[in-house]
Amino acid sequence: MFKKLLTTYVSSFKGLSKEVWCLSIAMFINRAGTMVIPFMSLYLTSHYKYSLTDVAWVLSSFGLGGVFGSYIGGILSDKKGFYPILLIGFITPGLFLIPLGYLTEFYMLCTGIFVIAMLAEFSKPAAFVAIFNYSNEENRTRSVSLLRLSIHLGLSLGPFLGGFLIVYTTYKSLFFIDGITCILSGIFVVLFLRKNEITAKLEKIKPKKDLKISKLFFSYMIVTFIMTFVYIQLLATLPLFYKQVYLFSEVVIGIIIGINGFLIFVFEMPLVHYLERKGIAKQQILKFSLVLFSASFVLLAMPSHIVFVIGSIILFSLAQSIGFPFLNTLVLNESSSETKGRDMGYFTISVAIGKLVGLNVGLQLVDYLGYAKTWVFMIILLVIAFVFVKNKNNELNKKSLKKGYQ
Template identity: 25%
Template sequence: MWTKQEPVTDGRSSKAQTRFGGLPGPFWILWSGTLINRLGTMVIPFLSFYLSRERGLSATEIGAVLAVLGVGGVLSQPIGGVIADRWGRRVALTGGMLATGGLMLALGYAGSTPVVIVVVFLLGIALDLFRPASQAIVADLIPPEGRPRAFGMLLWAVNLGFALSMALGGALARDGFLTLFWIDALSCAVFGVLVWRGVPEGPTRREGIDRGRVADVLRDRVMLIFVSLTLLCAFVFMQALTTLPLAMERQGLATSSYGLVMALNGLTIVVLQPLIGHRLGSFDRTHGLVLGMVLMGAGNAATAWVSTTPGYAGAVAVWTVGEVLLTSIGSALVADLAPVHLRGRYNGLYGLAWGLGSFTAPLGGTHLLEAGASVLWYTCAALCALAAVGQWALRNPVRRRLAADTG
């Protein structure tokens, strides 16, 4: 797992091995596809508006549809991980992207609410099928010291593309939503085709062997503990998309204020990642993760003290730095822990933590907010502190695993 290795190649093209900035050519194809896909991500951010304006659903009905999407999302990455290990990274990623694109169009042309519900559930499953394969491709291509930077670069592409797509999608939505469905579907297809044609298959698939089982992952105590700690952080992180706008609204701040604050989140990542990304590989995994969790906790604690747009922006800037560390180094640690033939399944389990966080965040967060904004934000800070303590306690088992893998 931890031994340095040359990027895998199928021998079809020497160009695939060309390196840009110390990262292999196929990684930049994956990166480019990710950016294109996020530039076209327009349906999900505006789904509530679509269901309300175009479908005429009530707030309660919209909540139910979004919950169905969330249930599908919980299943998505574990399924995608199995596909990536059993049938190959490219099958999982390209297949997931084509399925997502097809379901986007099916949703845009759905004729009744029951059909919308069925399509939304299937869309929830399809949306993140690609993600374990994408992360496994990075682990296949890049040795351990380069992985935090690579995962950080993917995060950078996601945020850059998403920020631009939100602005473009908002403008296009004023003239009707069907264009958004077509753009989203086409961006998914482009991503899938790019990876299919430009990224070599992983080593286990080229050997034609799938020796792994989900039970093998579940026996890895270090991984299970890390995933549990990630779930705590995912619950906290998702409050930015669920309860933060509600808390700001209760303090009399306009919707535009929330938009500005979240734009700062993306801008911070876009600016910060190129500055620190190349240094992340030198971080001790535990030290980097603990620091990220502490910063996320500090940012959430600070949120309890603010009441203005600049105040919220400052708090968000703090936890955004924590987000960069947690996501970049966390994905790298999963790649370190996973045997080659189980990389898809390990990433699927890691993704399950984020899926459960997305599902539980609005349920738990809104209840905490009803008890008071300070209760919510201090609880989030406490969960981050608990995760940091747990990660620190896990440091020796992690180091023993990594030492054994390099031995």
Template identity: 35%
Template sequence: MIQKAFQQYLNNFRGFSREIWILTLITFINRAGTMVLPFLSKYLHEDLHFTYAQVGTVMVFFGTGSMIGSWLGGKLSDTIGFYKIMIFSLLVSGLLFFVLQYVKTFEWLCVSILVLMVIADMFRPAMFVSLGAYAKPENRTRALTLVRLAINLGFAAGPAFGGLIIMGVGYQGLFWVDGITCIIAILIFWVTVKEKKKSTYLDKEHPGEVLIESVFKDKIYWIFLASTLLVGIMFFQLFTTVPIYHREQFQLTEFQTGLLLTLNGVLVFFLEMPLVSYIEKHHFNKLKVIIWGCLLMTISLFLLLVNTWAGILIIMMLFMTVAEMFSFPFSNSFAMSRAPKHQQGRYMAIFTMSYSLAHILSSKLGFTIIARFGYQANWFFMGFLGLTGTLLGIWALRLMQIEKLKK
């Protein structure tokens, strides 16, 4: 019985090309090494002694750089190709991580974070386009899910190990690990994967795709992006306000916070691929799955209103994890399914920009509300945003149903 279940689990990972597996490997290496970001707000507040307002401002520069980088990465992927963008982004951002540890003043840190994120986040839309180039049409969502699994497996190892590094040698050790892993990851990619000039990801030969003249005329896509933005604002609380809340409300150490984040990564690693395979096998509507993900994430934030029992943090993480498994792989897939041929980079750039904007708003809104009204007000406000995102998803779903009737 156990052997059969294990075999069925392994079957979910069959059918991928060699390039997809290499992309998955370098994503894992890169994500496992990205230890600075989950602890960035704590580093700024506790090590550099920045105020909440200053932390929020740095995070605005973080998100702004991410938005610019996402747009550039998508635009350039459509012109000079994803391959060159991926190599440039990881190599240079790896070197910049080495430099970042020596920047201590508020003004220069804002500038440095901005430049770093512009270069680092050029990688994301380029990587999405590369999946379109190297994945078989029937494996699109599963290929996205496989890469997400690598991200979450790295995410499971990274924060706990990062917490130990902080307790052992301090935050500086994280910058060295981040930089080295970026460079190692892209060298593996450069040596083992050859550039593919043409992406056959989406065209008229693959029925069911929506061909729109311009991304700016795709009303359904923009409503979907608005919902995605609100999901991102809620989710990024895990990396901005929640780690500090752990310490201030429940006196958790960095290692304990890392373990909670590790719980998220481990559950996603073991459950997301079977879940995605099951949903695809039974042809559930992707947008409906995304809507349920938004609702579950809303519940996870409302759970934090219980502030007298530390066990609620585990329950909250469980709800957040299931919400993440519903929301993110199918959001990526839905965004790519709306992109016409030769506009994949632009569609995915705007999609990744929505998360970058979410990072800006998540940190600034969260820290501003906490500074003025406290944590409880923040969790209530974030939950309200989640309910709004759920309603936007339902609106987009109804418009899609009308769109299908017109075909």
């Protein structure tokens, strides 16, 4: 039985290009040092006695920087190619993260985090363009999943190690480790993902100046915004919830967040591979993921018990595992081949805005309404996204039927 499961798991990784693997490893190195943002709210409230409102604005500068970085990174990926943009997005944030640990003044912190987020987001549209060029229709979702897998494996390791570093060293060590891993990821790209290998495969297409995005693509951007808004609570309100309601230590909080990354690492690729082989419509899978997200917040709204915490993080992780890969593939397939970088820049802008608004509004809601009503708000948002996807799916089915009769 175990051997069969292992064989199935390994087979889900077969057929992916060498470049996809190299890019994913670089992304893992980059994300393995992600320690600053997950603990930023605790760092500012416990060490510098920042109010939740101030913390919300500091974290919002992270999201705002991401908006600008996504747009600029997408445009530059079309104009300069995605290789140099990947390098900028990997290396330069590390140069700013190390000195960020010595900033304590509110406006300086906001500025520093804004710059770091802007530079880091350069890599997002560039990475999606790279994935599109290094995959085909049959393995594109799995290629996206491998990239996501490397990200979440890194994100599970980062907070886990970060919790121990806080306990046994200081918060400032997080900034140093985070910065070093960013620089190392860029070095890995230079060594193993050479420029000539990439540019040889990148099809040169001259984009049309007046090319507009489709209505369906815009619809996916809205769904992406809502899902990102909900997901970012894992790094914004949930750590505070675990600390203030359950009185968990930083180590336990790091372990819980680490469970999220571990579950995605174990289940995402096999689940995606299984669902692809079953031929289930991507829109249907997306709707089911929204149901799982909603169920995770229902458990958080229950009376305080560790069982609900564990159950919630499991459902939350499964929702991510099947929701985001298929959403990303839908977006990639719907984007224009002539302006792939620009379109994926718009897509990552919707992600960045989701982070920006989610970080700020999530903390503001907790401050003014409390945790229970905040979770209800998340559920309402997810219901809206579900209805939105369902309506768009019905429109696509009607169009398909009309074409069939013509």
